[in-house]
Amino acid sequence: MSVAKILETMDYGPAPEAAGPAEAWLKQHHHKFGLFIGGAWQEASAHFDSNNPATGKKLASIGEGATADVDAAVIAARAALPAWAKIGGHGRARFLYALARLVQKHARLFAVLETMDNGKPIRETRDIDIPLVVRHFYHHAGWAQLIDTEFAGHEPLGVVGQVIPWNFPLLMLAWKIAPALAAGNTVVLKPAEDTSLTALLFAEICTEAGVPKGVVNIVTGAGETGRALVEHPGVDKIAFTGSTEVGRIIRTATAGTGKKLTLELGGKSPFIVFEDADLDAAVEGAVDAIWFNQGQVCCAGSRLLVQESVSEKMHAKLRARMENLRVGDPLDKATDIGAIVSPKQRAQIADLVKKGVAEGATLFQPKAGCPDGCFYPPTLLSNVEPSASLAQVEIFGPVLVSMTFRTPAEAVQLANNTRYGLAASVWSENINVALDIAPRIKAGVVWVNCTNQFDASAGFGGYRESGFGREGGREGMYEYLKRKHTAVKPAKPEIIRAAKAEAAPALAAIDRTAKLFIGGKQARPDGGYSRQVNTPGGVLIAEVGEGNRKDIRNAVEAAAKAESWAATTGHARAQILYYCAENLSARADEFARRIRQMTGVSAATATKEVEASIRRLFTYGAWADKFDGAVHNPPLRGVVLAMHEAQGVIGIACPDEPPLLGFISLMAPAIATGNRVVVIPSQMHPLAATDFYQVLETSDVPDGVVNIVTGPRDELALVLAKHGNVDAVWAFAGDARPIEAASAADLKRTWTSGPVSWFDNTEGEGRHFLRHATQVKNIWIPYGA
């Protein structure tokens, strides 16, 4: 093209990034890769092709990890564990630092390779993905260094199986591997089948850094390889990022195995524009939200919610902006939108858009269109009603759907009208609007006047069916640690089965059949049945209501209605917990007698349990106004507020013993942090909880905050696990498997545990209960006058 001609057109022209070094690297490997197991490259028995989606050309043959390969990798990881733990935090920090440096040193090779393999523009891999990878390793080198002091009392989980997606191949690898290694775990990681190359280059970097053999194992493959890893009995934790559908399968597969699990799944994140927003800024935000990485981003702002008063203006600006987006060669430095990862994914996007148009959405795509092949143009579908499938389904492509709202309250309602809860953007120049709305959106990350911001210091992860667990920050480190087993073994229940202790009352007592406690009222069980509560010797003490699924339903309804409890101040919640303690204290003798009667323990032990229960109520009264969040300082002018938010409605299955302390120890941290609970008390000794009704009633606990349903524990716990309006289930008794399996349907949080030393103050109370009672929401607030 002549200079004179360009002076007329003023086009940008091509600006290709050289692919040479990446191609040379592939050639050096003869375009064929094995598996990285135990620090060495192992031949794979089968291979599959990895293609460049922009050209359709094959890049390399990738080894397909078989079950035996996964096995070998897990064995290698297990073998590496003791030495990796032994070198300590500082030793691991040095390796993580070396990895950060080496990735930085080979940054452009990683970037080009990633772009060739995935199809995303070189601008993104070069300016966003790889720098974030480097930052993640640096940051976690720091956590490794500080592990003994900042995570005292914790130890690594062991061997971690990690399965990552194709949309940010190396970045997701970093998010998985860095915290795992910092905490002292060893890993077996399976990259997505479409995008294995940067993980394989990373394996080389590990060798270059001298990471001990077996600490990092990379087993490439497809779904079957992932399944073998997830189901492997030698794995202590699974960390998965990917689709909600596969997340459910993994939750089901790991149910009852004791494997720790974190899932980072799909989303349909709202992008909310208020009338007082800087609309030009919001338009550019939308570009970063949905046309970043071709919209193949789990937290993509894919649902545009615009206030009616500025809707037309916003849409006009957006359409004009879309005309300037350049779709094409991902290796061109001036490409905004690259290739869709695979033809299959592209077809899926096209189908969903077609469906949306058929359902009545208005389609807009820029005039320029896009190249042939695995490309899809930026797309805006307006007039999409919340009931349309496009408003609910994750498209995972460069497709923005839009709808309008009238008021801030309606914006929140629409934003939360989804099964997902990964992220949200809020655009308003009014600090009151922005900071009021952000906490009300059910999402793990909220960006105020910005979008798709990530940093190693701020946790990332979802609410609801977007998964659980966080990656990044302190909260992310906890996902790779467990509490060290304290020396104290759970006290063996002291049961005096002496006939004397269970002598029947001298007088015929007035019948006191405890009802259920639902919505602040004592309610008769729906089924009209009662169950007997006996002394250890089998003498009837009293009867309690036999709760059934309908009682659970009613209790959950009452709990859900008591939502304002979450907004009650910590100070007020503290007062109520202290009040409970005070009222329990006033009736300490009566409760001790009851415990003795039911369990047969000595008077001293029973008194000790009541005393411990009072203390525990005090503990959580103390915590109620102190479990503060944090302010992170990522590299931007602004702050990230890490807020602790209540899970919502928590279903709790209490252990049989100790009947009062077990109940208090679980109920109190939950309500201290703003949750409402539906408690199934000790099945064997429920009277400690039913006697507590009067304490609740006299202590100003608002209706519906604590609901108690007595009856068959496992059956009722399962109903809770299956209830769509229950946000978390804590099962401290019974079989974990059915609970965890049932939770897969809506991916509710579960906390299952074996016996706990409830009388021990380090194990029976404290921050770990509060952490389970809350989830962290990170609110990004860049500022600037």
Place this chain on the structure above:
Amino acid sequence: MSNVQPITPRVREAAPSDRGHARNPGLAFDADAIDSLKINRSAAERRVATLPGRRTVKKEWQAAWLLKAVQCIDLTTLSGDDTPGRVHRLCAKAQRPVREDLLEAMGVGNLEITTGAVCVYHNMVETAVKALEGTHIPVAAVSTGFPAGLSPLPLRIKEIEYSVAAGAKEIDIVIDRGLILGGHYRAVYDEMKAFREACGPAHVKAIIGAGDLGTLTNVAKASMACMMAGADFIKTSTGKEPVNATLPFALVMCRMIRAWHEMTGYRIGFKPAGGISQAKDALNYQFVMKEELGRPWLEPDLFRLGASSLLTDIERQLEHFVSGRYSAAHRHPMG
């Protein structure tokens, strides 16, 4: 959009540098249109920080874009020690901004590439006009008590009239920044309107002194007030403020120009000035123009770069493009 009905341009005032755009007649003062403006600084900074990573031009394209930049330069000297000799030299450079052999090598020897204008103080206008006689290069005069803009209003208006009489085809006025900081947009509007009237057929560039305005929102408001009062161009800086042209200022001002175009159908020009000395800087401003405003705003009738040393750096880049060798300043005739 109900509130932004385009107004069909009717009156066309002829002007030498007008290549087909109707001059902005302005609108009646509208306080709401100014008060309602708000700019998110972090978002604006993010946009301009990522833009150089999103757009780039290489090889022939880079050469062409840089040549276009040359055509948009208001080659400027605004020093206390300016003399007719100095201005003569500048005007000669404006006519032949790039070495002929380089232009020939690029195949644009026949395009008569010159800078967009020569920009001087009033007392050098006559000298410059004479030096540029027979060319189409307009002389721009900074005016109205440049750079502070604080002399009595009648004097400022008089100064414009003097410069126009002396042959300036473009007048770069400065607004009273204190009026913006005090929220007196109406006063800014009134003064600007008076300046525009005094300019007559000469095009008026309104220097808002962005670096003095404190916030990007004020930059937006000052831009809007000036366009409302009939500015043909809005310009970032005098070059004498502590902070002069920046990409965030450019972004905000371009977005105001876009808003004005949407509101009225009139195209306003943009001129960043002060501190632009690298070819790469010029390209970044061009990217802002093309991305935020579109192709027409890359031409000198809607885009000027107020600069002096920038030209030498561009020449060096062009020589590198032609020869493949990195160049040095002394290889290019000075202006």
